[in-house]
Amino acid sequence: MKMALLKDKSLTQIGLVVDDIEKAARAWSKALGVAEPEIIITAPVEQARTEYKGEPSTARAKLTFFCIGPVMLELIEPVEGKSTWKDHLDRHGPSLHHIAFEVDDIDGHLIDLNGHELELVQRGEFEGGRYAYLDGQEHFGAAIELLEIDSDIDPE
């Protein structure tokens, strides 16, 4: 019997893929009544070490974040390279992409996927942590992201 993969993990983020992040950020700012947050771009492949479907990818995206109480809303506009973001946008248009759970140890969780009908689709690094997207569409009805935040960045 495998351990429950997401037991007691916090759902910390909802990710939306959009085709125009400036437009989407304006719409959300207006609706939420908050200032437009900074838009950043993900690091190049040498730093992000992005892998998509098991192969290194030059995928990059523009990102921005809105804090809504305990949940972060992440807007993602793919800008280059093969990625789950670009694939999702091409197939479905601007739409909800994933829900993210914060975990302590992504590698440990990825080893434990067996039996959960979830496949690793994409992984990468960012300043202060790393992520992995799991394909849960067929069985879970959603892509699931595992997020690991380095403890020296977010001390607990």
Add this chain to the structure above:
Amino acid sequence: MKMALLKDKSLTQIGLVVDDIEKAARAWSKALGVAEPEIIITAPVEQARTEYKGEPSTARAKLTFFCIGPVMLELIEPVEGKSTWKDHLDRHGPSLHHIAFEVDDIDGHLIDLNGHELELVQRGEFEGGRYAYLDGQEHFGAAIELLEIDSDIDPE
């Protein structure tokens, strides 16, 4: 200048449309390490007074809910009638459908949509409250649900 539609509102729910709610509920139960919650069916049109694209609809769906900290994960399997749930499932397959914000007064919010590039797609009643889905795909990258919970059910 219109009031910010979602200012200080809580993001309380994430909705997923699935094609087999029993299968999806099993997958989520296993991953979250919790018991499978009860699956209910929405009320018939006479009680739910469902309207889809401005017309009465016999839409019904099976629903089940997982509490993940402050956020409710709602699984939805459309079972009959025209609805945003069925339309979404036909177009996109099992996937994330909406994020929901709790508001005090749905009708007041619907009057105030002007200027927010959001259109009312579907609305209805349930025991203890009412809901409205807004089409935010193009501008917001997501369908947005407004949820109003009657104060005698959820006293504050």
